[in-house]
Amino acid sequence: MKVAARSxxxxxxxRRVHLFGLSLLLAACGDEVHSLDAGTQNDATVxxxxxxxxxxxxxxxxxxxxxxxxxxxxxVVIDPGTGRIDLGTVTLVNGSSESFDFELPSELDSFMxxxxxxxxxxxxxxxxxxxxxxxxxxxxxxEFLDVLLGPFPSQYKSPNRxxxxxxxxxxxxxxxxxxxSVGAGSxxxxxxxxxxxxxxxxxxxxxxxxxxxxxxxxASSGRIDxxxxxxxxGGLSADSAPASPLMNAALEKLRTVYAxxxxxxxxxxxxxxxxxxxxxxxxxxxxxxxxxxxKLSQAAQRGLHFxxxxxxxxxxxxxxxxxxxxxxxxxxxxxxxxxxxxxALAAANGDxxxxxxxxxxxxxxxxGLSHTTESLLPGIEDQLxxxxxxxAGTSNVMYPDGNSTGALLSPNQGSVMRRHLETVSR
Amino acid sequence: MRTATFILxxxxxxxxxxxxxxxxxxxxxxxxxxxxxxPTKAQLxxxxxxxxxxxxxxxxxxxxxxxxxxxxAVSFLAWFDSQKSRxxxxxxxxxxxxxxxxxxxxxxxxLARLEGSYGRARLxxxxxxxxxxxxxxxxxxxAATAAVRAE
Numbered sequence: 215m216k217v218a219a220r221s222x223x224x225x226x227x228x229r230r231v232h233l234f235g236l237s238l239l240l241a242a243c244g245d246e247v248h249s250l251d252a253g254t255q256n257d258a259t260v261x262x263x264x265x266x267x268x269x270x271x272x273x274x275x276x277x278x279x280x281x282x283x284x285x286x287x288x289x290v291v292i293d294p295g296t297g298r299i300d301l302g303t304v305t306l307v308n309g310s311s312e313s314f315d316f317e318l319p320s321e322l323d324s325f326m327x328x329x330x331x332x333x334x335x336x337x338x339x340x341x342x343x344x345x346x347x348x349x350x351x352x353x354x355x356x357e358f359l360d361v362l363l364g365p366f367p368s369q370y371k372s373p374n375r376x377x378x379x380x381x382x383x384x385x386x387x388x389x390x391x392x393x394x395s396v397g398a399g400s401x402x403x404x405x406x407x408x409x410x411x412x413x414x415x416x417x418x419x420x421x422x423x424x425x426x427x428x429x430x431x432x433a434s435s436g437r438i439d440x441x442x443x444x445x446x447x448g449g450l451s452a453d454s455a456p457a458s459p460l461m462n463a464a465l466e467k468l469r470t471v472y473a474x475x476x477x478x479x480x481x482x483x484x485x486x487x488x489x490x491x492x493x494x495x496x497x498x499x500x501x502x503x504x505x506x507x508x509k510l511s512q513a514a515q516r517g518l519h520f521x522x523x524x525x526x527x528x529x530x531x532x533x534x535x536x537x538x539x540x541x542x543x544x545x546x547x548x549x550x551x552x553x554x555x556x557x558a559l560a561a562a563n564g565d566x567x568x569x570x571x572x573x574x575x576x577x578x579x580x581x582g583l584s585h586t587t588e589s590l591l592p593g594i595e596d597q598l599x600x601x602x603x604x605x606a607g608t609s610n611v612m613y614p615d616g617n618s619t620g621a622l623l624s625p626n627q628g629s630v631m632r633r634h635l636e637t638v639s640r
Numbered sequence: 641m642r643t644a645t646f647i648l649x650x651x652x653x654x655x656x657x658x659x660x661x662x663x664x665x666x667x668x669x670x671x672x673x674x675x676x677x678x679p680t681k682a683q684l685x686x687x688x689x690x691x692x693x694x695x696x697x698x699x700x701x702x703x704x705x706x707x708x709x710x711x712x713a714v715s716f717l718a719w720f721d722s723q724k725s726r727x728x729x730x731x732x733x734x735x736x737x738x739x740x741x742x743x744x745x746x747x748x749x750x751l752a753r754l755e756g757s758y759g760r761a762r763l764x765x766x767x768x769x770x771x772x773x774x775x776x777x778x779x780x781x782x783a784a785t786a787a788v789r790a791e
Contacts, residue, residue: 493776493780495780495784524773525745527749528678531715531718531719531749531753532679532712532715532716532718533711533712533746534675534676534677534678535675535676535708538676560711560742560745561708561711561742562708563706563708563740563742568708572675575675575676576675576676588677589670589671589673589677590671590674590677590683590687614674614675614677615670615674615675616673616675616706616708616709617673617706617708617709
């Protein structure tokens, strides 16, 4: 199958009502099992400090409504410097698609490919060639250790690492390290997919929808809104959390950590979700609890969504302190299985510094960062030359240690996080 | 058998990379302390755990370690079935003075996994106990045990 993408040569700047976002919200609330109880829904919003410009973007999102109205493949720009191209439907047969093309505009800074498909499958950009060369390849020879790199090891080891993280939706950010670059012109891509059945995977077949989000120009600073979701874990709710010393101290840590790479935390909103999510006990497979919880993210609000639970348990045994809905998470993906980050309050055990650390760490994943080094996979590190290697990385936020409260982010890590489409350029 | 094969493959791969650390309690503690990585049993064995779960129990009982490391160690004991680990988990579960309730919750969960339907009486006792989080944990464990039986 060939998907021929067309591009408009002129970028148009528009601001639109969030009709698409609203429809996603309604879809999420239509789920009888996991919808919010009308009596418990409780949302509150706290605006950023008074120094924030009055016209700062608090909601003009990456709006798919515009693209649908104008037909597929035509770039739609909502915020200055960003745009979206709907590439429509791509078909996977026995785990992979045929190649398709798309065009990106001049002054391109970065772009993200978002793949949406069946919620029993994980997807990845299988290969990607552009004007500056090969970014993703399926042809890197296999090694023993590859079994531990997930279902797409060659893509993981590609010049621009891509990872399939959650079922149903997947995103990839280009470039995500300084050894690769992107530019205006024609790109050729194909997709891969696996269907998840229990602990096994099999090649996926079926259709997916593909979008490309891009940024033009270069932004040295950014701003991201934050949504906080409370299941009642730790006794916290949308009402009580704004006055919680624990939550405020953790948020302050998040602000401080992200400020060093010039990302400001913008509007903070507070939401209640069902208490059935206090313990997350299924992490993968169709209808798993983590995915269902992420789908409760408020579709009208963009940014980074944190879901506070008591604990996150693997059904096979073991617990984790937090988990991200994507590496990176999907832009404009509110209401989807990849829309947020889950943080376990029991793991923090009342320690605000540790809670803020886990928020910063999982938020870093969602915005596109890998671990500086994998503690379980010696020799596997991120692709950024300015992050410390191995055990020396404990000072870095992305070192995967639940005891180190390292607070540093490197300039390269900052570049990656600012390129994510949910980080609004300032 | 699958675990043994996996360890063999993993060991070979790590040796090929020349990146193996000498397994000891500290390398195990580092792996156990990861924020968001779920090791396999094979990885834990490679990084310093033993088949009886003694090293994990040592981490779980070390009150100089963080609550996070201790609760993760307790949660991984669900994969190490020995009398030693069962006894250790019972002691952690029944320690009503534990300052970290999550240790008791994870001990109950790991025990339930190791004991299966033989642990039903214990779970029923905690279902009637005074601690709400432990009651809820017992409910979840009871449901998980029933699900495994159904399979």
